[in-house]
Amino acid sequence: MKKLIQQSNKQFLILITILLSACYLFIFSGLNYYINHESDEKLENDEFRIVQEIKKNRKVSSIYPIAEIEELIGSNHKIYKSLKSEYLFDEYDQEMEPYRVLRSIQKINGNFYKITVRQSTIEQKDLLITLGVAISGLFVLLILILFFINNKLSHKLWKPFYHNLSELEKFDLQNNSKLNLIESNITEFEQLNRSLKSFSTKLVNDYQNLKEFTENASHEIQTPLSIIQLNAEELLQESDEEKSQKAYAIYKSAKRLSSLNHKLLLLSKLDNQQKGIVKEVNFNHIIEEQINLLLGLIELKNIEVILNLKEKFIHPIDVEIVEILISNLLSNAINHNKNNGFIQIESTNKEIKFSNSTKENVSINTDKIFNRFNKFNSDSVGLGLSIVLKIINLYNLSIDVSKKDGEIQFIIFK
Amino acid sequence: MLIVEDELDLQNYLFDYFRKSDFVIYTAKTKFEAEDLLLINQFDIILLDISLPDGSGLDLIPIIKDQQKDFGSIILTAKDSIDDKIEGLDLGADDYLTKPFHIAELNSRVKAIIRRKKYQNQTLIQYHEISVDIDRIEVKVNDEILNLTNKEFDLLIYLISNQDRVLTKESIAEHLWSSDTVFFDNFDVLYAQIKNLRKKITAAGGSNYLKTIHGIGYKFTDK
Numbered sequence: 169m170k171k172l173i174q175q176s177n178k179q180f181l182i183l184i185t186i187l188l189s190a191c192y193l194f195i196f197s198g199l200n201y202y203i204n205h206e207s208d209e210k211l212e213n214d215e216f217r218i219v220q221e222i223k224k225n226r227k228v229s230s231i232y233p234i235a236e237i238e239e240l241i242g243s244n245h246k247i248y249k250s251l252k253s254e255y256l257f258d259e260y261d262q263e264m265e266p267y268r269v270l271r272s273i274q275k276i277n278g279n280f281y282k283i284t285v286r287q288s289t290i291e292q293k294d295l296l297i298t299l300g301v302a303i304s305g306l307f308v309l310l311i312l313i314l315f316f317i318n319n320k321l322s323h324k325l326w327k328p329f330y331h332n333l334s335e336l337e338k339f340d341l342q343n344n345s346k347l348n349l350i351e352s353n354i355t356e357f358e359q360l361n362r363s364l365k366s367f368s369t370k371l372v373n374d375y376q377n378l379k380e381f382t383e384n385a386s387h388e389i390q391t392p393l394s395i396i397q398l399n400a401e402e403l404l405q406e407s408d409e410e411k412s413q414k415a416y417a418i419y420k421s422a423k424r425l426s427s428l429n430h431k432l433l434l435l436s437k438l439d440n441q442q443k444g445i446v447k448e449v450n451f452n453h454i455i456e457e458q459i460n461l462l463l464g465l466i467e468l469k470n471i472e473v474i475l476n477l478k479e480k481f482i483h484p485i486d487v488e489i490v491e492i493l494i495s496n497l498l499s500n501a502i503n504h505n506k507n508n509g510f511i512q513i514e515s516t517n518k519e520i521k522f523s524n525s526t527k528e529n530v531s532i533n534t535d536k537i538f539n540r541f542n543k544f545n546s547d548s549v550g551l552g553l554s555i556v557l558k559i560i561n562l563y564n565l566s567i568d569v570s571k572k573d574g575e576i577q578f579i580i581f582k
Numbered sequence: 583m584l585i586v587e588d589e590l591d592l593q594n595y596l597f598d599y600f601r602k603s604d605f606v607i608y609t610a611k612t613k614f615e616a617e618d619l620l621l622i623n624q625f626d627i628i629l630l631d632i633s634l635p636d637g638s639g640l641d642l643i644p645i646i647k648d649q650q651k652d653f654g655s656i657i658l659t660a661k662d663s664i665d666d667k668i669e670g671l672d673l674g675a676d677d678y679l680t681k682p683f684h685i686a687e688l689n690s691r692v693k694a695i696i697r698r699k700k701y702q703n704q705t706l707i708q709y710h711e712i713s714v715d716i717d718r719i720e721v722k723v724n725d726e727i728l729n730l731t732n733k734e735f736d737l738l739i740y741l742i743s744n745q746d747r748v749l750t751k752e753s754i755a756e757h758l759w760s761s762d763t764v765f766f767d768n769f770d771v772l773y774a775q776i777k778n779l780r781k782k783i784t785a786a787g788g789s790n791y792l793k794t795i796h797g798i799g800y801k802f803t804d805k
Contacts (some may be wrong), residue, residue: 387633387660388660390660390680390681390682391589391592391660391681393681393682394592394660394681394682394683395589395591395592395595397682397684398592398595398682398685399595401684401685401686401750401753402595402599402685404748404750404798404799405747405748409796412748412795412798413797413798416750416797416798419750419752420752422682423682423752426682461759464759464771464774464775465768465770465771468770468771468774503768
């Protein structure tokens with residue numbers, strides 16, 4: 169891709185070159201024709217005079233190369249006349265010089281004569297060359313000046329446009345930034361400005377509305393869920409076992425809905441590119457914290473945790489999001505682990521590796537592993553890993569999953 | 583106690599629940615109503631919902647601080663927003679719970695505030711032969727000191743605060759680990775804690791008040 173100025177300059181140059189070349193050809197051939205024509209007239213004149221002299225029976229001497237007169241013997245000679253341009257070697261200047269030549273064979277007073285008259289066109293040709301050079305020089309100068317002026321003008325004209333372009337690049341929907349566009353007295357640019365302004369305003373408004381709607385909807389759900397849960401918990405207090413078991417079932421479902429609601433809200437926030445409070449976060453710290461939190465479960469399954477945090481893995485991201493990321497990965501690693509298995513976490517400043525042993529007789533499809541609601545057992549909601557993937561994508565990280573014999577490995581890298 | 587909550591169902595629920603604990607309860611469903619009540623009465627505990635129809639519950643906190651002498655306040659909200667949490671606690675609320683919450687959890691926190699207030703930071707809780715010293719983090723059964731882990735200690739206080747009530751394993755797990763979702767449906771860790779606590783109490787000669795409610799949870803009771 170090229171800049172507009174470069175493109176227009178290139179085209180301008182090509183066009184000018186073609187035009188000038190055409191001009192040149194035109195001028196040159198025109199002048200050339202004129203020169204020859206002038207010479208030809210003179211040659212005709214000279215020949216006429218010579219013929220007249222011969223007719224008067226006066227002897228005409230040859231003066232090479234200007235005029236040559238030769239009387240021809242015999243009677244089968246064709247009468248003709250020709251005009252040509254030729255080069256002759258000039259003794260005086262010791263070089264080849266241009267001439268215009270008229271040759272003819274005529275019958276005068278009963279005899280055949282060959283008449284050759286020549287005229288040097290060197291002066292004219294030289295003039296032509298000088299003219300050519302002068303015009304070329306002029307043209308080149310003209311082109312350079314035009315070029316220069318064109319560039320300067322272009323830059324000046326396009327400056328507001330480039331400024332507005334950079335404003336556009338800076339525009340961030342999340343940060344609710346405003347577009348500071350430079351006004352221009354050029355119709356098209358003004359039109360563009362106006363369109364951009366209304367476009368961006370609408371975009372920001374729609375985005376805000378969407379955010380609010382999603383959050384409101386989610387919050388609206390929480391309160392009724394609360395009521396269900398609380399009342400179900402109340403009913404649990406019943407001594408009638410059958411009734412209390414039913415109440416417990418209602419309670420558990422309400423809890424699950426609530427958890428699902430929270431996760432979906434999180435996913436939609438991630439979808440909307442809401443980045444939260446972004447700071448440089450040391451992942452190692454969070455990893456240790458989360459392991460501590462889940463220590464009970466880890467010990468219960470007698471899982472060996474091997475931490476190999478060689479270097480600090482730091483990345484700009486929201487702290488709470490990191491906690492969710494690590495917590496999800498760890499929970500997965502624990503829940504899909506076998507008893508007496510292991511979890512190994514290694515970190516360098518470029519990547520973090522999570523590996524863990526997996527339950528026997530369970531097959532894992534690494535292609536679909538990040539899909540929403542891809543569950544391994546019916547109790548988990550199945551959103552954990554899809555949340556992980558969304559987080560990875562939002563904060564410019566990458567993740568790789570691979571499996572070996574009885575082991576699965578996740579690598580997060582920059 | 584003052585309950586400020588615009589959802590009537592929830593308001594009624596909280597009313598019924600805390601009435602049983604011998605609270606005298608006033609209710610308000612708007613900021614306006616609440617302001618009126620705050621002017622006239624002194625409350626020990628104020629349960630405050632943030633999302634009220636005529637404004638944010640947080641606006642009431644300065645008013646409460648102004649009008650009320652010795653009070654405790656807990657903010658309830660559907661929003662899981664850290665900003666609200668910080669703002670609320672900064673303004674002077676004592677505690678913060680997000681909906682949906684376990685009533686046992688709310689109860690336990692209300693009790694904690696009352697303990698702090700009424701008993702002038704007296705930190706001794708007595709349940710039959712079990713005495714818990716919160717300050718010293720010490721539990722005695724008939725004067726014999728029990729060796730409890732931090733989690734077991736928290737568990738015991740929670741159980742005593744909510745005595746005679748069926749507590750779901752989820753609510754206990756959430757209280758101890760501030761989230762029950764990490765366990766999915768595997769509460770073995772909790773079972774282990776319960777078992778250990780029970781053993782330690784009975785080993786020191788205490789009765790087993792920690793009853794298992796099959797499939798659901800536990801109940802700390804002497805009945």
